[in-house]
Amino acid sequence: MMAKPRMVVLEDTPRLGPENMAIDERLLQDVATGDLAWLGGQDHAQCDRLRSWLSVSDSPLIAVRFYTWSEPTFSLGHFQRIEQLGQAEDTREHPSLGALPWVQRKTGGGAILHDRELTYSIVVPIGIESLSFSKGHSEILYRAVHHGVAEGLRALGLDAKLSESCNCLSNASKASDPFLCFHRRTPVDVIAWDEHGADHKVLGSAQRRVKTGLLQHGSFLIEKSRAYPGLLGLEDLGGLPAPSGGGFGGKFDWGDWFQDRVLLAIAGLLGRPEDVFRLNLRERSVRI
Amino acid sequence: MTLQPENLKYLPSHEWVYAPQDGSGIATIGISAFAVAELNDLVYMALPKVGQQIEAGQEFGEVESVKAVSPMYSPVGGQIVEIHDGIVDRLETLNSDPYVQGWLIKVKISDPSQLDGLLDYAAYQKLLAQNG
DSSP states (O other), X not given: OOOOOEEEEEEOOOBOHHHHHHHHHHHHHXXXXXXXXXXXXXXXXXXXXXXXXXXXXOSOEEEEEEEOXXXXXXXXXXXXXXXXXXXXXXXXXXXXXXXSOEEEOSSOSOBEEESSEEEEEEEEEBTBTTTTTOOSOOHHHHHHHHHHHHHHHHHTTOOEEEOOOOOOOOTTTGGGOOSBGGGOXXXXXXXXXXXTSOEEEXXXXXXXXXXXXXXXXXXXXXXXXXXXXXXXXXXXXXXXXXXXXXXXXXXXXXXXXXXXXXXXXXXXXXXXXXXXXXXXXXXXXXXX | OOSSGGGOEEOTTSEEEEOOSSSSOEEEEEEXXXXXXXXXXXXXXXXXXXXXXXXXXXXXXXXXXXXXXXXXXXXXXXXXXXXXXXXXXXTHHHHHOTTTTTOOEEEEESOGGGGGGSBOHHHXXXXXXXXX
């Protein structure tokens, strides 16, 4: 039987797009070997503490990172091109979007406007669950996280569930695909209903598989962005009971809530981790 | 020997190679029916350029399906001598025929002995059964 995994939980400071993506790519590169001491940055004591923790067990390691972006930024799916922004039906009438910085993700899917949202990444090495054999996505990981978040939203009083429907892309139709991830709909996306009965996608994720592991990125939409107010976030839907309603910087800490839901979902899927190392990367200079 | 699943060699990561004993040293490479089924809805694929050198086990391309990007690995090393023209715009071909019509690249094999280390059809089927 496989040993219980250990988990590194990273709470990060807002960063620019290239740095955010580089950290996730480095995590994907190193998680299988457990060589994550670089996360300690220039804090030698922290590096030693992390190195010591990493060395006491051979159990597989999972890294989970929660982060935001220091300025509104597009992250494009791996096969997307920025030129599509001016061509796709959902973005071509918004030329001001072209002025925003953008970065390419290693994961698939559509573009995300990282503004009033929370981003997470999960990096899982080969050998955990059935990842070593499959090709393509790990639906079990998508479903676990998304189901956990949808369940939590229902507990808050929102009407939310997995989409279980699709405007699925195909090779034949990709020219007419929406540019934005939150305009696309796949069966595992989390959708929530507003006061008027319209449904909105509030959580979407995408994955990348490599020989040594799998990266899952996801975006949890809290509020609409001023740069693209057409996509509503949770706080825009109405019907959220107290203590929510504060949005970013408000009374309700969506960051803590989201972390709890994601970590609980991973524990439900892979078993409660043998040990958890929490690292706050805020004000820490990480050398990637 | 013809290009049929029973005559191919496989990687555990579901790429196949067809290397006829015709003296050409040219191997044809693709991904198995199982891989295509796992990937489900193929949306994008990136393939290398002709002339590129590749090592056995090295990534030769990427495929996206249902928002997941996955690498494809070469079962053999050598020089890429042909890319299946237009296949990236007709990925549905892989669903209907991942072998004859759905091949991806051809490689001039640098070391034929690499074929010996690959799974034959029976071993690959056993692997599928074990993990299915």
